[in-house]
Amino acid sequence: xxxxxIGSVQGVDARYVLKPGEGVDAIHNTxxxxxxxxxxxxxxxxxxxxxxxxxxGNELIVAAIDHFGQALVGREIEELMAGFxxxxxxxxxxxxxRWVGPHKGVVHLALGAITNACWDLWAKARGVPLWKLIVxxxxxxxxxxxxxxxxxxxxxxxxxLALLDAEAxxxxxxxxxxxxxxxxxxxxxxxxxxxxxxxxxxxxxxxGAGFGALxxxxxxxxxxxxxxxxxxxxxxxxxxxxxxVDANQQWTLPQALEVxxxxxxxxxxxxxxxxxxxxxxxxxxxxRALAPIHIAAGEAVPNRVIFKNLxxxxxxxxxxVDASRVGGVSEFLAISxxxxxxxxxxxxxxxxxxxIHQHLVLANRIALGMPELFLxxxxxxRAYFTQPAEVRDGxxxxxxxxxxxxxxxxxxxxxxxxxxxxxSGARA
Amino acid sequence: xxxxxIGSVQGVDARYVLKPGEGVDAIHNTxxxxxxxxxxxxxxxxxxxxxxxxxxGNELIVAAIDHFGQALVGREIEELMAGFxxxxxxxxxxxxxRWVGPHKGVVHLALGAITNACWDLWAKARGVPLWKLIVxxxxxxxxxxxxxxxxxxxxxxxxxLALLDAEAxxxxxxxxxxxxxxxxxxxxxxxxxxxxxxxxxxxxxxxGAGFGALxxxxxxxxxxxxxxxxxxxxxxxxxxxxxxVDANQQWTLPQALEVxxxxxxxxxxxxxxxxxxxxxxxxxxxxRALAPIHIAAGEAVPNRVIFKNLxxxxxxxxxxVDASRVGGVSEFLAISxxxxxxxxxxxxxxxxxxxIHQHLVLANRIALGMPELFLxxxxxxRAYFTQPAEVRDGxxxxxxxxxxxxxxxxxxxxxxxxxxxxxSGARA
Numbered sequence: 001x002x003x004x005x006i007g008s009v010q011g012v013d014a015r016y017v018l019k020p021g022e023g024v025d026a027i028h029n030t031x032x033x034x035x036x037x038x039x040x041x042x043x044x045x046x047x048x049x050x051x052x053x054x055x056x057g058n059e060l061i062v063a064a065i066d067h068f069g070q071a072l073v074g075r076e077i078e079e080l081m082a083g084f085x086x087x088x089x090x091x092x093x094x095x096x097x098r099w100v101g102p103h104k105g106v107v108h109l110a111l112g113a114i115t116n117a118c119w120d121l122w123a124k125a126r127g128v129p130l131w132k133l134i135v136x137x138x139x140x141x142x143x144x145x146x147x148x149x150x151x152x153x154x155x156x157x158x159x160x161l162a163l164l165d166a167e168a169x170x171x172x173x174x175x176x177x178x179x180x181x182x183x184x185x186x187x188x189x190x191x192x193x194x195x196x197x198x199x200x201x202x203x204x205x206x207x208g209a210g211f212g213a214l215x216x217x218x219x220x221x222x223x224x225x226x227x228x229x230x231x232x233x234x235x236x237x238x239x240x241x242x243x244x245v246d247a248n249q250q251w252t253l254p255q256a257l258e259v260x261x262x263x264x265x266x267x268x269x270x271x272x273x274x275x276x277x278x279x280x281x282x283x284x285x286x287x288r289a290l291a292p293i294h295i296a297a298g299e300a301v302p303n304r305v306i307f308k309n310l311x312x313x314x315x316x317x318x319x320x321v322d323a324s325r326v327g328g329v330s331e332f333l334a335i336s337x338x339x340x341x342x343x344x345x346x347x348x349x350x351x352x353x354x355x356i357h358q359h360l361v362l363a364n365r366i367a368l369g370m371p372e373l374f375l376x377x378x379x380x381x382r383a384y385f386t387q388p389a390e391v392r393d394g395x396x397x398x399x400x401x402x403x404x405x406x407x408x409x410x411x412x413x414x415x416x417x418x419x420x421x422x423x424s425g426a427r428a
Numbered sequence: 429x430x431x432x433x434i435g436s437v438q439g440v441d442a443r444y445v446l447k448p449g450e451g452v453d454a455i456h457n458t459x460x461x462x463x464x465x466x467x468x469x470x471x472x473x474x475x476x477x478x479x480x481x482x483x484x485g486n487e488l489i490v491a492a493i494d495h496f497g498q499a500l501v502g503r504e505i506e507e508l509m510a511g512f513x514x515x516x517x518x519x520x521x522x523x524x525x526r527w528v529g530p531h532k533g534v535v536h537l538a539l540g541a542i543t544n545a546c547w548d549l550w551a552k553a554r555g556v557p558l559w560k561l562i563v564x565x566x567x568x569x570x571x572x573x574x575x576x577x578x579x580x581x582x583x584x585x586x587x588x589l590a591l592l593d594a595e596a597x598x599x600x601x602x603x604x605x606x607x608x609x610x611x612x613x614x615x616x617x618x619x620x621x622x623x624x625x626x627x628x629x630x631x632x633x634x635x636g637a638g639f640g641a642l643x644x645x646x647x648x649x650x651x652x653x654x655x656x657x658x659x660x661x662x663x664x665x666x667x668x669x670x671x672x673v674d675a676n677q678q679w680t681l682p683q684a685l686e687v688x689x690x691x692x693x694x695x696x697x698x699x700x701x702x703x704x705x706x707x708x709x710x711x712x713x714x715x716r717a718l719a720p721i722h723i724a725a726g727e728a729v730p731n732r733v734i735f736k737n738l739x740x741x742x743x744x745x746x747x748x749v750d751a752s753r754v755g756g757v758s759e760f761l762a763i764s765x766x767x768x769x770x771x772x773x774x775x776x777x778x779x780x781x782x783x784i785h786q787h788l789v790l791a792n793r794i795a796l797g798m799p800e801l802f803l804x805x806x807x808x809x810r811a812y813f814t815q816p817a818e819v820r821d822g823x824x825x826x827x828x829x830x831x832x833x834x835x836x837x838x839x840x841x842x843x844x845x846x847x848x849x850x851x852s853g854a855r856a
Contacts, residue, residue, distance in 0.1 A: 030523050056495075056524030060488045060534055067484075095458050096484030102677075102705070102728055105533015106488055150704040153681040153713075249530075253581040276578040277530070278733040280708060281740050285581075300530055305706040312709050 003043030004077040004125045009069025009114065011062030012037040014384075015055040015414040022380050025192045025248040026219030028054055033381060035324075036061025037408065037418065038069060038113040040121050042077060047121025048406040051109040052324035052351025064110030067097070072114070081122045084145040088115060088330050092147070104302035108327055115328025116356060120404035130329070130359035130404040135171075135366045139164035142367070146334045147327075150305050154312065155341050163340060167369040174366050181395035182361050183212070184354075184377040185242070190216035196229055200236050210394030213242035213269070213374050218259070219250035227262050234266040242374075246272035249300065253282040260290045270294040270318050277301055283315035294318050299325060299349035307335045311342040319344050323360060324351040329404075332360055340368050350376040354389045355405040358396045384412045431471030432505040432553040437497025437542065439490030440465040442812075443483040443842040450808050453620045453676040454647030456482055461809060463752075464489025465836065465846065466497060466541040468549050470505060475549025476834040479537040480752035480779025492538030495525070500542070509550045512573040516543060516758050520575070532730035536755055543756025544784060548832035558757070558787035558832040563599075563794045567592035570795070574762045575755075578733050582740065583769050591768060595797040602794050609823035610789050611640070612782075612805040613670070618644035624657055628664050638822030641670035641697070641802050646687070647678030655690050662694040670802075674700035677728065681710040688718045698722040698746050705729055711743035722746050727753060727777035735763045739770040747772050751788060752779035757832075760788055768796050778804040782817045783833040786824045812840045 015034040023033055034055035040047035051061055068091050072080065080087060091111050092103055101107045123133040134142065139161050148157055155163075186209075189202035203214055216233055218226035226245075233243055245268045251259060256274040263271070271293055275282045277300035287295045298320030301307055310316045319339040323332035332348075339346050346364055348357040354377055364370035375396060382388040386407040390397040399405050410419025443462040451461055462483040468475035479489055496519050500508065508515060519539050520531055529535045551561040562570065567589050576585055583591075614637075617630035631642055644661055646654035654673075661671055673696045679687060684702040691699070699721055703710045705728035715723045726748030729735055738744045747767040751760035760776075767774050774792055776785040782805055792798035803824060810816040814835040818825040827833050838847025 027521060027526065028523050032524065052527075054524040054527045056522065057492075057528035057535065060491055060528065063488055063491070064485075093455060094484065095456050096460065096482040099456065099480075099482045099728075100485035100488065100534050100537060104706075104730070105535065106528050107485065107533065109528060150680060150707065153710065252578060276733045278532075278731065279578065279737060281737050282581065300527075302532070303706065305704045309707060309709050 004045065004121070006040055006042050006072050006075050006077065008041040009065070009072050009117070010039050011065035011069070012039050012418050013058040013062045014408055014417045015058060016381055016384055017414065018380050021191050021193045022188070023191065025217045025246065026250040027248050030054060034058050035408070036065065036109055036113055038065045038117040040072070040117045042121055045121060045124050046407070047117040047124065048408060049113040049115060049117025049120060049328065050324045050352050050356065050406050051113040052322065057106065060106045061109050061113065064097070064107050065113055068094070068110055068114055072118070077118070077121050077125050081118060081145055082141070084118065084330060085143070085147045088327060089147045089149060092327065103305070108302050109325070112324065112326060112328040112331070115330050116323060116404065116406065119329040120406050124403040127402045129399045129402060130356070131362040131399070134359070134363035142333070146330045148334055151308055151334070151338065154308060155338055159341070160337050163337065164367065167367065170369060171366055174369065177362060177365055177372055178398050181392070181397050182358065182365070182372070183374040183395050184391050185213035185215065185374040186211040187215045187376050187378050188380065189214050190233070192217040196232060199229060200232060203233055203236055207237060207241065212394060213244065215244040215246055217248065218245045219247035223259050223262070226259060230263055230268065231266045239267070242269040244268060244270045244272060244296070247274050249273045249276055251275050253279070253285065256282070256286055257289055260286060260293070264290065264293060268293055270296040272296040272320070273299065278306070280306070280309045280313055280315050283310060284313040287315050287317065296320050296347070298322060299351065302326060304331055304334045304338060308338055311338055311344060317344060319346045320349040321346060322349040322351045323356050325349070329356070329360065336364050336368055336370065340370060345371050345373050347373050348375065350378060352406070353378050353381045353385070354396065355385055358389050358399060359404060362398065384409050432473065432549070434468055434470050434500050434503050434505065434508070436469040437493070437500050437545070438467050439493035439497070440467050440846050441486040441490045442836055442845045443486060444809055444812055445842065446808050449619050449621045450616070451619065453645045453674065454678040455676050458482060462486050463836070464493065464537060464541055466493045466545040468500070468545045470549055473549060473552050475545040475552065476836060477541040477543060477545030477548060477756060478752045478780050478784065478834050479541040480750065485534065488534045489537050489541065492525070492535050493541055496522070496538055496542055500546070505546070505549050505553050509546060509573055510569070512546065512758060513571070513575045516755060517575045517577060520755065531733070536730050537753070540752065540754060540756040540759070543758050544751065544832065544834065547757040548834050552831040555830050557827045557830060558784070559790040559827070562787070562791035570761070574758045576762055579736055579762070579766065582736060583766055587769070588765050591765065592795065595795065598797060599794055602797065605790060605793055605800055606826050609820070609825050610786065610793070610800070611802040611823050612819045613641035613643065613802040614639040615643045615804050615806050616808065617642050618661070620645040624660060627657060627661060631661055631664055635665060635669065640822060641672065643672040643674055645676065646673045647675035651687050651690070654687060658691055658696065659694045667695070670697040672696060672698045672700060672724070675702050677701045677704055679703050681707070681713060684710070684714055685717055688714060688721070692718065692721060696721055698724040700724040700748070701727065706734070708734070708737045708741055708743050711738060712741040715743050715745065724748050724775070726750060727779065730754060732759055732762045732766060736766055739766055739772060745772060747774045748777040749774060750777040750779045751784050753777070757784065757788065764792050764796055764798065768798060773799050773801050775801050776803065778806060780834070781806050781809045781813070782824065783813055786817050786827060787832060790826065812837050
């Protein structure tokens with residue numbers, strides 16, 4: 001049997017230049033994606049864990065990964081994951097580094113990357129894809145890998161166990177999604193700087209490719225531009241295709257109310273990130289004012305505690321937690337349990353380009369009984385993954401190879417990236 | 429006239445070993461304080477800006493300061509500060525680094541350090557202490573140095589102007605505090621690992637030194653220890669001295685309710701950081717359940733948006749914003765304006781050991797009409813500041829020298845610290 005003892009943990013700074021217009025929204029305009037990635041070596045096996053970025057700041061995450069990762073060296077992966085919730089908390093509560101979070105920002109992204117690398121390695125050690133690893137864990141084993149602290153007022157460990165047990169009967173029925181494939185939706189039709197015509201052309205292509213849901217970037221200083229494009233897209237796709245709009249935090253609350261009411265007649269399925277991601281109360285006000293349009297948020301929400309507040313306030317109808325933003329797969333699952341408890345669907349943001357989340361939505365569907373909605377699809381980094389996600393007829397093809405589909409092509413991307421001679425370390 | 433054009437901005441990694449027991453609370457136990465500091469050079473003048481840490485993670489803040497600081501090189505300080513609110517927002521919204529916050533964690537601490545260095549340099553360029561710089565600005569000038577975005581639903585710029593104008597009549601009366609000195613309170617009597625006897629001995633000393641308010645660390649896994657020490661301290665000091673207890677985020681909400689009710693009969697003036705700092709709803713519940721005991725929080729609250737939510741929910745009665753945690757003096761003032769708007773006092777946490785905040789409480793008192801309460805005093809780093817704060821008869825002696833009292837003694841602290849040959853840069 002090959003060694004599954006962790007021999008090394010190293011940060012990797014991966015940056016990828018996108019094509020013109022790709023990835024650009026109302027605030028992020030540099031056409032670059034990146035990962036502060038954790039790379040675990042364990043004998044012949046390797047685990048890769050992703051924290052998503054826009055390139056800049058990778059050097060900070062990599063430095064934090066290099067620091068935190070040392071605590072894992074020498075641990076055997078099965079033994080580690082049998083109590084990973086405690087390990088997670090001990091890193092999150094490092095008595096010095098905790099201060100520069102806590103549980104948010106650079107240090108939490110580093111913890112997330114390390115956590116994701118551990119889950120990837122665990123699945124590879126067992127020779128199964130991540131989704132299968134998770135659905136085959138007993139409820140007690142699953143919860144042992146998760147830190148549920150600070151959720152006690154709404155979800156105790158016993159309540160989480162009962163919730164998982166209660167979902168056992170319908171598992172076989174729900175597992176039929178494995179064969180069919182999980183539905184996708186296309187984010188890349190409507191980047192912010194695409195012309196009106198370009199958006200419509202790409203929307204036609206997406207419909208032709210089988211997608212039944214599309215997203216448009218809004219949040220322009222020119223409100224009329226946002227409204228014009230949204231209505232044109234609705235007119236093109238008809239009433240039955242779901243259209244989502246995404247303001248990337250660029251509205252004040254008064255502006256969000258104003259534009260939201262203007263957009264309501266084109267029936268967006270959700271309005272995403274209408275204002276500052278920390279502003280739970282503003283999201284609550286918007287959810288009340290704009291119902292039945294859903295308010296969606298999560299890509300910039302760092303941890304389970306803020307998701308708890310968002311759910312307690314009924315401030316979001318769609319939980320867009322991203323395992324490459326929060327503390328990795330473990331905290332993603334904690335937040336999914338919370339969402340289940342509050343009866344809200346998890347529709348992840350995919351900073352990982354869906355690589356990890358194609359596993360996690362299957363696990364949420366089968367083990368947690370989460371509704372089958374759709375998973376965001378962004379194809380811009382396909383060339384940089386060794387096993388890029390496959391979408392056919394608008395559905396993700398269920399991955400079968402061991403692990404979390406997170407491994408990056410060595411030597412690809414900008415110099416200093418994964419597998420290059422310079423290895424990890426700070427970059428200007 | 430000396431040049432006030434910024435020639436350089438550099439991060440400085442300053443770490444200081446404390447004496448046994450000092451600075452230790454229920455979660456932070458390494459007896460070390462530190463600063464990720466920004467050092468601005470401008471001809472013969474220099475500005476120092478502090479972001480507080482517990483040592484570890486300084487290297488991340490320093491790297492971010494080195495990155496963000498380049499945008500300020502070549503700017504003249506008066507011209508810069510005349511529109512610093514816009515500069516602040518442009519750094520906070522850097523299109524790549526924004527993602528690894530946003531507006532929190534390492535990148536926000538770096539922005540805070542840079543902001544503080546700019547205010548220090550500005551005051552030195554004018555030859556006045558920081559408090560005088562601030563109180564001599566017109567309301568319009570003051571607001572131009574602050575980013576009020578995302579507060580529009582509760583405080584527009586016009587409303588902030590009106591608030592400042594309305595406080596003008598009482599300024600002369602309130603300015604008498606300059607002569608008397610701002611009252612202090614003593615945090616260092618009750619560190620977590622001090623024995624019961626040591627706490628009582630130090631409390632007696634503090635009373636003898638003129639302090640009328642003391643703080644005790646709680647948050648122990650052993651609730652009876654917390655309760656025993658709190659009642660013993662109350663018995664020693666009598667009913668008229670204010671005693672505050674501080675749990676440093678270590679209770680779940682159910683635990684906080686339980687211990688809070690046990691502590692109520694000893695009449696703590698406030699209970700500080702009862703649970704996770706991101707959990708606005710839990711603070712709201714506690715404030716309702718434990719009134720008239722105040723809930724205090726802020727040392728781990730990263731920005732004005734979360735303070736806005738805390739105030740909207742009436743979740744905290746004491747606003748413990750720290751200018752060495754949030755985006756520096758500018759965001760401290762934004763949060764103070766918010767607190768004034770909601771009628772809550774600002775009683776800063778002093779990661780800066782009161783060096784900057786001795787100025788800011790005077791500015792808040794005189795310009796904003798904030799009530800005169802007391803400012804935390806922690807003497808553990810006195811040897812490392814070139815102009816350490818002076819407390820006499822329980823009151824801060826109003827600083828008279830130009831600047832924000834933030835300059836660190838060169839070469840002091842651990843190797844690699846301020847003014848050492850190695851300068852800034854990453855440290856393991």
